[in-house]
Amino acid sequence: MLHQLDINNAFLHGHLEEHVYLKPPAGYEGVTAGKVCKLKKSLYGLKQASRCWNLELKKVLLGHDFKQCERDHSLFVRYKGHKCCIILVYVDDLLLTGDDEDSIAQMKLVLDGAFTIKDLGKLRYFLGIEVARNCKGTMINQRKYAIDIVKDAGMENCHAVTFPFPEGIKLSTDQGELLEDPEPYRRLIGKFLYLNLSRPDLSFSVQQLSQYLSSPRKPHFQAALHVVKYLKGTLNLGLFYPSETEHHLYGYSDADWGSCMHSGRSLTGYCVFLGSSLISWKTKKQKVVSKSSCEAELRSMSQTTSELAWVAGLFEDLGITVPTPVPLFCDNKSTEYIAHNAAFHE
Template identity: 40%
Template sequence: MAYLLLYVDDIVLTASHPQLLQQVITRLSHEFAMTDMGPLHHFLGISVSRDANSLFLGQAQYARDILHRANMTNCKPCNTPVDTSPKLSATDGALLSDGSLYRSLAGALQYLTITRPDLSYAVQQICLFMHAPRESHMAFLKRVLRYLHGTLDLGLKLTASSNLSLVAYSDADWGWCPDTRRSTSGYCIFMGDNLISWSSKRQPTISRSSAEAEYRGVANAVAESTWIRNLLSELQVPVSKATIVYCDNVSAVYLSGNPVQHQRTKHVEMDIHFVREKVQLGHIRVLHIPSPHQYADIFTKGLPRYLFDTFRSSLNVFASPRSS
């Protein structure tokens, strides 16, 4: 089996045997003008460091370029990207006279979340105000850059493992957006011990209860888990066990298996039936987890430093081995 990852004219190749890998490279070279650059060390701005059992993915140079663009290469670092205060409103503060720098930095930070899941929630909040950024929003963005300055060498560690089981953590706040009262949902999905997918996103509709907000978050995690399971099947690595989805809301867990439709939940009927179908097929199990162990909290709200650091390391975000 050989896998080829292609983006325009950049290719990453791997195979089950070195001989097969060389055969594929040779065949491609006969068809296209290409250069074999050896073992993977850099791809689309992402640096790759390898040891005997793991890969480290980082974007330190890209992060330095962002700080240089913002003229914050010598700023004072801070410990977390977001404080625990209530969320910003779209009307807080005066409008920026020119929002182009704000939009440029926000877009650049989005790409950084490829290897920095600890920034996902902060960047999601920044992007809510790109249409009309204000001074308070720029101050918030600068706090994120200060955190980035102090954590330039952090990145995502992937470890070799024979464990192919999928485990997801799903969380949602309830109506915390001061302008729309929409909820923010987040999830993270692990294959074995490796984080492979994560998201922080504002929900498209208003939820009328915390259970509804949490359940919509569960549905998002189940949809992503289902896609990953299908992808792994196509890659000839099928997942035999049910995917476990952890949620810290008891009502949302109960809804995933209860066949009785309640009057107060009929307006989330499609999400309910979607999740229940996967549960009945044995592909998904939704279980309760206490809030102190809910890693997805880092994708829905600002956390105190100790909890933020704990969850960040649980997501396999560590310092580059070159910096230690």
């Protein structure tokens, strides 16, 4: 079972390590001329407030036998015998899960005693992500968030399209008229970036459009509106994670050689599955120019391997054994030969 908590006034619980002074607030009667106040605990607005809060929460969790995961420092795990309790932290929002309801209830009391909490019950809506659970598995989507994007763009009555990016289009940094006000474009792309958390079908579109945030042009904005039209017809799409799936990790890797018309760099795309569940994906431009499609594919495989190693390590922190070796699939024979022969790796 997944539970959700919110810490009340989280940033006020942190203890300061530095000496911080402030002028007495207006209305404070104990003001002495020429004197200032010394802060003992953090306040909202301080640069170090979030770090102080995180250290305070970490101290409480470690004091109750939790271990901070090496691969993801926002994840805390505790094993007592055969009972497991897991806490995932996002600033002052916490997710609790495990195989023992008593441990979860006990941790709620501990956190409430240390900080005071707002118990939001079973997880249904978390940071814009809707969660639906039953005996068959868990479904996550961002339907409400996608609807808000369509409404904010004023395209509730538009005709939906079936492809997330205009077919055959090549966007450029110097073609098309510059937008007079680039802020609407930047806000829209920022929303797409967050929507990509549960919509892998938008990964390529977001990668392409986010390259032009500094000087967006009208063709870029038209392409972004095309994505909104696609959202209009796919509001209910999301990711389903079955409750029963094999603990086999595997990945798929691909590359688009020299696809960037300005830099000549290639595009990497990968996705990682646990059993039948998609758990990680990315579309990203490679850092260097590849001289052949084979080289571009090899770099893509290298990036995918790094992701697989990180995910495998994360499962190790959770106490889950992932069978090795982890399969990695690629559609380029030459790259496979290079990967199997260390002499060719140069």
